[in-house]
Amino acid sequence: MRIADLIRNRQNDLNWQKTMHCIVKYQPSLYDDNGCYVGDEWTSISDIGNFFNGKELTLEKYLEVENHYVNTILDILNKTGTKYLTIGYLESDNLIDQEITPINAELLSFAKGLDSGQRIGIDKVPLIIKLCLREYVYAVLVNLKRGLHIEFGYDYYMYVYTQLETAELQEIASNHSLYFNPRG
Template identity: 35%
Template sequence: MLRFRISKYDPRLRDNQGRYLKPEWTSISDIGRTFAGEVLTAEAYLKVEDAYVVAIRDFLSACQIDLVRVTDLETRADLSSDCDRLTLAARGVSLSDVQALREGALIPVETLEPVLRAALRELIWFRLSGRDGGYVHFGYDYYVYFGCEIDPGEVTLTEPPADLFREAFTSPYA
């Protein structure tokens, strides 16, 4: 019964209803825009994306999940635009990685990185499921939800990478 979410949003900056109060970027499409006086660069975006990939791998490893199933796959209608090719280009994500993904596909965790990045970049959406009720769900605004049916005392979770926060939370996609 382990349930939580990872985000780049500091929980201390939420109001009583859980709304985040600081202006923040929420998508790869925000690269070039200014937030709190700083322009979001591709390098800054990729640093955060890298941290999410590490957090997802760490969770799957802690729950001893080495194979995941893709469910509820949604792909953007046109992945061939110039903008989408540029979005795919960084950190080894290719159009063929995204186009090859199929509903129900079983993916070894060690080969999961390109599709994780495509999901974080909003090119695709899906849910991942694994053994012991394990799941990874991608939400709006750069939230990622995790869970498994293993007793929390039996799982050793590493701290999320710097600049990410873990909060007890049940996925709205469960």
Template identity: 30%
Template sequence: MKYQWRITKYNPLFRNEKGHYLLDEWTCPSEIGKIINGNLFTLEEYLFIEHAYVETIIEFLNEKRQYSLRLIQTSNRSISHEDKTSILYDNEFGMINIKEDLIVNINEIRLICKMILRNFADCQLYSKDNFFVHFGWDYYMYIGSNQKSLTAIEFAKKSGLYVEELSSPYYFEEKDTTRLVQWSEVGVEIPLVIGDEEIVNVPLEEYRKIFGLSEEHPVFGYFEITENYRDYFQLFLNHKMDFTKYEYGLWAGN
């Protein structure tokens, strides 16, 4: 992506030469109600900053006239009963079905970004060669675009955020991508990868067909391999696939 920014609540003046942030600040909404650097971190303070993040994303989209994005690298996280008791839970969160390859509009983007920032969802927002939004740990946000977006940058600054020209650590292209077939034991409460093999020279169109993805999906992330496709993937593996013992998936990243 031609232009990329790190947009956060963290003032870069307080970073050392290695880029480490030196002040003690809140990094997660779960800290609401705690004393941080001698001050009570309140819900109101949190919501003010969250609003700045979300509306900055919308300003970038509006300036670019980009009114929808695709969800990729989604997790299977579901809203639990405990989640619904949180002061940060909004009933609207239960009205949207976050799933891989889903195209979402501006209003849905607002809602999904709130869910991500409040740790109720995990995904990236993407438009091929045009735009992305990445969220990292500790309330870091990265935006990429194929245009400069000077108006949106000014909006972010006026909203109390800091904009730095910096590449997203979560951004990579097809040339940087590694794809592995991974396997873990069946029936384990917390599955751990116990083996993997890299596979190469498979056209993206084949992956999209197998996993039911759109032509625009970059095939980044994790995808379950069902037994229906054992014969196809076995062609690329030395490992003898055994679905009675193992669960299989394709992992694609860098």
């Protein structure tokens, strides 16, 4: 079975989906009874310069939060002994017509060489995470030998399947100012 087929099967398997953990930047106390986030919060790099709860989202604040996600993934890779991730699925339509700016030049250059099935060494994992968070690409990252599956949804929702104990994964997220399964 090809890796893309395995991922597609997993994504359609409701029982498997229930074993995924959600990690986010959103405070759990600001979810309503229906599991919807009701806080005034930024959700995209394009929100830089806009105000949320009376505070401007600056590039520095954006990069700080982005690095929380990157460091969370790097800690998970370290704890699981993972040396690489494989791009199990890739959509890169959003790369078309992207303006090259100082903040995205390295990322967009790296993105041009990406393909499904490609292994990404741990040194390049931060680049692909940033590409996903900035919505330049949608990628499902896996390491089947380590039982690891990572993907990003809209609005900075990160989904992780791992063999790590729940408490350990929760601690990793918390160490990087992120929240674990905020909807309870």
